[in-house]
Amino acid sequence: MTRVLFAIIVIGAAPFVVAAETPGIAPDLRAVLLHDFRFSPADLTDLERGRIVKRGLGATTPGEIAVVAATRVDVEKNVFVERFRDIARFKAGPDVRQIGRFSSPPAIEDLALLTIDDADFDGRACRVGDCDVRLPADSIRRFQKEIDWTAPDADSRAAALFKHMIFDNVQAYLAGASARFAEYNDDKRPIHPTQEFVGLLRNFPAIGKLVPDLPAHLEHFPSAALAGAEDFLYWSKEVVAGLPFITITHVTIVTRASEVVITSKDVYSSRYFDTSLGVTVASDVVGGHGAFYLVYANRARASALKGMLGGLRRALVERRVKSGLDDNLKNVKLRLEKRP
Numbered sequence: 001m002t003r004v005l006f007a008i009i010v011i012g013a014a015p016f017v018v019a020a021e022t023p024g025i026a027p028d029l030r031a032v033l034l035h036d037f038r039f040s041p042a043d044l045t046d047l048e049r050g051r052i053v054k055r056g057l058g059a060t061t062p063g064e065i066a067v068v069a070a071t072r073v074d075v076e077k078n079v080f081v082e083r084f085r086d087i088a089r090f091k092a093g094p095d096v097r098q099i100g101r102f103s104s105p106p107a108i109e110d111l112a113l114l115t116i117d118d119a120d121f122d123g124r125a126c127r128v129g130d131c132d133v134r135l136p137a138d139s140i141r142r143f144q145k146e147i148d149w150t151a152p153d154a155d156s157r158a159a160a161l162f163k164h165m166i167f168d169n170v171q172a173y174l175a176g177a178s179a180r181f182a183e184y185n186d187d188k189r190p191i192h193p194t195q196e197f198v199g200l201l202r203n204f205p206a207i208g209k210l211v212p213d214l215p216a217h218l219e220h221f222p223s224a225a226l227a228g229a230e231d232f233l234y235w236s237k238e239v240v241a242g243l244p245f246i247t248i249t250h251v252t253i254v255t256r257a258s259e260v261v262i263t264s265k266d267v268y269s270s271r272y273f274d275t276s277l278g279v280t281v282a283s284d285v286v287g288g289h290g291a292f293y294l295v296y297a298n299r300a301r302a303s304a305l306k307g308m309l310g311g312l313r314r315a316l317v318e319r320r321v322k323s324g325l326d327d328n329l330k331n332v333k334l335r336l337e338k339r340p
Contacts, residue, residue, distance in 0.1 A: 024048045024285050024286050024287060024288060025044060025047070025048065025283075025285075025286065025293065026258060026259070026283055026284070026286055029210075029259070029281070029283055030044070031209070032206050032209050032210060033070075033295075036205060036206040036209065037055070037057065037068045037206065037295075037297065038055060038057065039053065039055070039070075043055075047070055047071070047072060047293065048072065049072075050071070050072045050074075051071070052069060052070070052071045052325075052326055052329050052330065053069065053070050053071070054067065054068065054069035054070075054325050054326060054329075055067070055068060055069075057297070057299070060203035061199065061203075061301070063274070063301050063302055063303060064200070064203075064299065064300070064301045065299075065300055065301075065302070066297070066298065066299040066300075067297070067298055067325060068295065068296065068297040068298075069295070069296050069325040069326070069328075069329055070293060070294065070295035070296070070329075071293070071294055071295075071329045071330075071333055072285065072291060072292075072293055072294070073282075073291065073292055073293075073294050073332075073333050073336050073337065074290065074291045074337055075290060075291070075292075075336050075337050076290050076291075076292070077259075077260060077282035077283070077284060077292035079336055080260075080282050080292070080294065080336055081253070081255070081260050081262075081282065083335075083336070084253075084262065084280075085253075087099070087101055087232075087234045087251070088100060088101060088234070091236065095238050095239055095240060096236055096237075096238050097237050097238065097239055097244070098113055098114055098115065098236065098237040099234065099235065099236040099237070100113055100114070100234060100235055100236075101232060101233070101234040102170065102232065102233040102234060102235065104232070105174070106167070106170050106171060106174065106233065108163075108164070108167050110167075110235075111163055111166070111167060111235060114163060114235060114237060114246070115237075116159035116162055116163060116246075117159070118155070119243075119244050120133075120159075120237070120244050120246060120270070121133050121158070121159065121162050121270070123143045123147060123154075123155070123158030123159070123161075123162065124149055124154075124155075124158075126140055126143050126186075127140065127144075128140050128141065128185050129185065129186075129187065129188050130186070130187070131185075131186035132186070132271075133162070133186060133246075133270040133271060134181075134184040134186050134191070134193075134268070134269065134270055134271065135165065135181070135184060135185070135186055136181055136182070136183050136184065136185055137183075137185040139165050139181075140185060140186070142161065142165075143158055143161065146161065147161065166235075166246070166248065166268065169181050169248070169267070169268055170233060170248055170267070170268075173221075173233075173248075173250070173267050174222060174233070175222070176221070176222050176223050180194075181193065181268060182194055184274075187303070189303070191274050191303060193266075193268075193274055193275050196274045196275040196301050197219075197265070197266070197275040197277070198219060199301075200275055200276075200277055200299050200300075200301060201215055201218060201219055201277065203299065204277060204279070204297075204299050206279065206297065207263065207277075207279055210261050210279075210281065211226075211254050211261050213226050214226060214229075214252070214254060214261070214263065217229060217252065218252065218263060218265055218277070221250070226252070226254065228254065228255070229252050229253065229254050230252070230253040230254075230255070231250065231251065231252050231253075232250075232251050233248060233249065233250050233251070233267065234248075234249055234251065235247065235248050235249075236249070243271070245269060245270050245271040245272055246268075246269075246270040247266065247267075247268065247269045247270070248266075248267040248268040248269075249264050249265065249266060249267060250264075250265040250266075250267050251263070251264055251265075252265070258283060258284045259281060259282065259283040259284065260281065260282045260283075261279070261280070261281050262279070262280040262281070262282075263277065263278065263279050263280075264277070264278040264279075264280070265277050266300075272302060273300050273301065273302050274301045274302055274303055275300070275301050276298065276299065276300035276301070277298070277299055277300075278296065278297070278298040279296070279297045279298070280294075280295070280296055281293075281294075281295050282294055283295075294329070294332065294333070296325070296328075296329070
């Protein structure tokens with residue numbers, strides 16, 4: 001589980017930006033790096049020299065992990081933003097088996113390429129308090145009430161029902177409806193993802209410092225829409241250590257003259273994480289041309305990191321994540337600067 005959680009965070013990694021009075025880094029972001037992300041003056045110097053800087057941010061509650069990493073990219077930030085909008089190509093890699101962006105408004109056909117097999121979900125064995133995917137109790141009971149498990153097509157019908165549940169959750173999220181998944185009952189202890197997200201967001205003050213109205217946009221979406229923000233949802237099926245998981249992610253892009261702030265909010269994760277939020281910022285190099293700073297910060301909560309051995313697991317995951325972010329940012333930087 002430690003290896004799985006580490007890899008999931010690294011797969012989802014996307015950059016975020018920083019500032020400083022030091023030449024090259026915008027002053028308004030310097031405070032975020034120094035006070036929120038715990039960068040030292042030496043870290044800022046390394047960042048300006050093109051090195052990758054990474055560190056853990058510490059947990060605000062049991063089961064939480066938080067990391068940040070940054071680097072300089074020698075290409076215009078607009079190149080990065082355009083690549084990011086094409087999320088299916090941007091995240092392409094050996095561990096991302098399937099991915100797609102939802103249309104506006106979303107349609108069930110958007111999930112046509114998503115395949116669900118026994119490794120993704122075992123409907124036959126799914127019971128309240130004992131299911132291999134995150135679902136509310138009412139949804140879990142439907143598999144025993146609505147599926148005739150003696151029928152030859154039972155598994156395919158269960159997979160189709162699971163896919164429709166995911167889609168219904170997307171529609172409810174975009175409509176601000178109460179039908180959205182508010183509690184997971186796949187284990188003995190219920191998980192409340194929306195409550196967990198609010199707690200996580202409260203302990204991520206850097207977001208509000210970067211864009212003051214962005215926290216309200218994320219917490220109350222869609223009722224507290226942020227003017228000028230660009231929003232879209234995408235789905236993905238990724239595999240870590242041979243174990244697949246399906247996610248729905250809400251991306252918000254806020255574009256300003258010299259910087260772009262992007263958040264990636266977990267709407268649904270079939271396994272592993274209770275909630276997560278990533279922040280990516282691309283900020284122009286002050287006094288430079290055709291270069292920007294790319295910084296990625298992420299906070300996530302997972303039940304597997306709680307309990308008697310939770311502290312040890314969290315420390316192991318954080319150490320591996322920081323190491324993995326190094327390779328991740330190197331790859332992003334290389335891909336952008338090649339400009340194929």
